Amino acid sequence: MSQRKLFLLPGDGIGPEITAELEKIIAFMNEKADAGFTVEKGLVGGSAYDAHGVAISDDDMARAMAADAVILAAVGGPKWDNVPYEVRPEAGLLRLRKDMQLFANLRPAICYSALAASSSLKPELVEGLDILIVRELTGGVYFGEPKEIIDLDNGQQRAIDTQVYDTYEIERIASVAFELARTRDNRVCSMEKRNVMKSGLFWNQVVTRVHDEKFSDVKLSHMLADAGGMQLVRAPKQFDVIVTDNLFGDMLSDVAAMLTGSLGMLPSASLGAEDSETGKRKAMYEPVHGSAPDIAGKGIANPLAMIASFAMCLRYSFNMIAEAEALEAAIADVLEEGYRTGDIMAEGCKKVGTAGMGDAVLAAL
Amino acid sequence: MSQRKLFLLPGDGIGPEITAELEKIIAFMNEKADAGFTVEKGLVGGSAYDAHGVAISDDDMARAMAADAVILAAVGGPKWDNVPYEVRPEAGLLRLRKDMQLFANLRPAICYSALAASSSLKPELVEGLDILIVRELTGGVYFGEPKEIIDLDNGQQRAIDTQVYDTYEIERIASVAFELARTRDNRVCSMEKRNVMKSGLFWNQVVTRVHDEKFSDVKLSHMLADAGGMQLVRAPKQFDVIVTDNLFGDMLSDVAAMLTGSLGMLPSASLGAEDSETGKRKAMYEPVHGSAPDIAGKGIANPLAMIASFAMCLRYSFNMIAEAEALEAAIADVLEEGYRTGDIMAEGCKKVGTAGMGDAVLAAL
Numbered sequence A, B: 001m002s003q004r005k006l007f008l009l010p011g012d013g014i015g016p017e018i019t020a021e022l023e024k025i026i027a028f029m030n031e032k033a034d035a036g037f038t039v040e041k042g043l044v045g046g047s048a049y050d051a052h053g054v055a056i057s058d059d060d061m062a063r064a065m066a067a068d069a070v071i072l073a074a075v076g077g078p079k080w081d082n083v084p085y086e087v088r089p090e091a092g093l094l095r096l097r098k099d100m101q102l103f104a105n106l107r108p109a110i111c112y113s114a115l116a117a118s119s120s121l122k123p124e125l126v127e128g129l130d131i132l133i134v135r136e137l138t139g140g141v142y143f144g145e146p147k148e149i150i151d152l153d154n155g156q157q158r159a160i161d162t163q164v165y166d167t168y169e170i171e172r173i174a175s176v177a178f179e180l181a182r183t184r185d186n187r188v189c190s191m192e193k194r195n196v197m198k199s200g201l202f203w204n205q206v207v208t209r210v211h212d213e214k215f216s217d218v219k220l221s222h223m224l225a226d227a228g229g230m231q232l233v234r235a236p237k238q239f240d241v242i243v244t245d246n247l248f249g250d251m252l253s254d255v256a257a258m259l260t261g262s263l264g265m266l267p268s269a270s271l272g273a274e275d276s277e278t279g280k281r282k283a284m285y286e287p288v289h290g291s292a293p294d295i296a297g298k299g300i301a302n303p304l305a306m307i308a309s310f311a312m313c314l315r316y317s318f319n320m321i322a323e324a325e326a327l328e329a330a331i332a333d334v335l336e337e338g339y340r341t342g343d344i345m346a347e348g349c350k351k352v353g354t355a356g357m358g359d360a361v362l363a364a365l
């Protein structure tokens, strides 16, 4: 059994606590199933800033590049609100995405039936919800230049950000969306603002061409991003796969995540291109939730999104489909059995802390 | 009584039908209360393109500039999906906003109690909801240059949009938000992506400075725009006034509108700066909903958002507060009485068409 190199980045806030639960699962899989995971750990975000004065050190960046998969918990917190822009916690996350060229961000918005009642939407609208948002992650306004604040002659200042998309960037993310749709309900809805943005118009054209040339078996529709936000709130089950740019993806995936009532539960995967020789791809896995500084260190954070992110890692980085499904089933089981951390607590359920939840998943495995 | 010059732009789709109902109300106010409204009408969007080959003619643009208030119904439809980008229907709307310098877009998201049940959110989360979104409307990525699609040397193409904000643009929209907050619950939440965008960082700084210098009595908070979208879905009643940029405002106000279950009901006002000599400001009023081409011409569209937009016009352009309140009360009354167009139909209610609804409001007045 070859070694599987995992690089864990616990980050800030509740990150270390939920990472500890994941480590239990990894150890269990090594012991019981000889899975051959090796684990290294590094620093990112505020914790890296405190140690090294940067949001991720070159050394940790190199280790991330060398790993088979990176698993990051969460970054940020009020402690670092006033550090310089270049070294703010998020800069570590953005450098990982950019340097590893993780252009495809997969954000499933699924509603665990045990949690449908905790959605702010009416349960019948979200019960059984299973959407996949495919967000472009290395382009757009996140990285385009110029990106600056300048002094004008008239004594005023001007802030500029630039949304940039090249043909290949849209082609590759569209292809990922179409390929994934084929493994699901075979429908893709592309969202942009073509009525206002030239990049939206271009996005629409390239996605349509990629569809017509290579994926005409997949059903493609288009929606303006603002209407898309509305439709997510009105009738989320109408969607299968949604493909959209970096900034719209940020907004829309957060709205979609909140709909499920399972925000503390949702994983994500950020994937690079497949190496044509080795067939391997760089990848990073993260929970969708943040670092929750208000509850950090109390042992009450929900580790399930972190564990579900590892299930995505098993699937996409190691092709361990059976193991991924077993882990996802274990998560669904503990919910059915009534285990709840504080964030998803409901009447009649068993309240547990971070470690209690991790142990419950281990037991279910 | 001085003349009050209204310029109506029915636009496309259901626009002409709902405008006809508004005209009844205006005629009524002229007859019964000697309100002195004069009405001119023009073309915008697809209807202007069909007549003149542009999304708004210079002539109609001049009449808009000369009016005391412009009232626009809706633009767009599949018929014009393939007209050149420069003359697409939305270009008429954008030109009106830009040339009239309507930088402050006010989008109330209120939930009529008679309609709380039709929200996709649980009724207790939206009952009594009353948020005001103040969206910057003449800057940001909507108008920044460069905005283009270019050919690269490598055979690829590149699309570029530019988000630009100068100090004064943020100062004036922040001031509007703070002033309006003082007439409400005195709280403003500013939303941007300062963790990713320089314009977000700058927005945050300028809003904070304007607050500290001139509006320190108002409670100011900041939220990342993606978290803001989530919070709107989770617990919308936590907000009073939200101030945000053009693109985030587009997304967030649509999500907020959908929450209310009253999308077909919501008005908006777009205001320019006050003229320091005359005290007058340019203004345009529009329903938040679109042109609904699928139901156009059938006499079933809901005219209430258009009528509610006129109530905003009475308030903001003519300071006719009592009349605005009477009109808003008439809308709430017809809903309480059970009148419903198809879009908001519920069991046990009286289904009416566009004209039936307009007549019901007239009767309630």
Ligand SMILES: CC(C)[C@H](C(=O)O)[C@@H](O)C(=O)O
Pocket: A090, A093, A250, B195, B196, B226
């Ligand atoms: C933390 C932040 C930089 C990040 C983003 O904006 O992409 C986050 O919101 C996300 O969605 O992963």
Ligand SMILES: CC(C)[C@H](C(=O)O)[C@@H](O)C(=O)O
Pocket: A195, A196, A226, B090, B093, B250
């Ligand atoms: C029609 C379109 C150009 C417009 C916008 O994006 O501003 C609309 O969505 C709105 O919100 O008024």
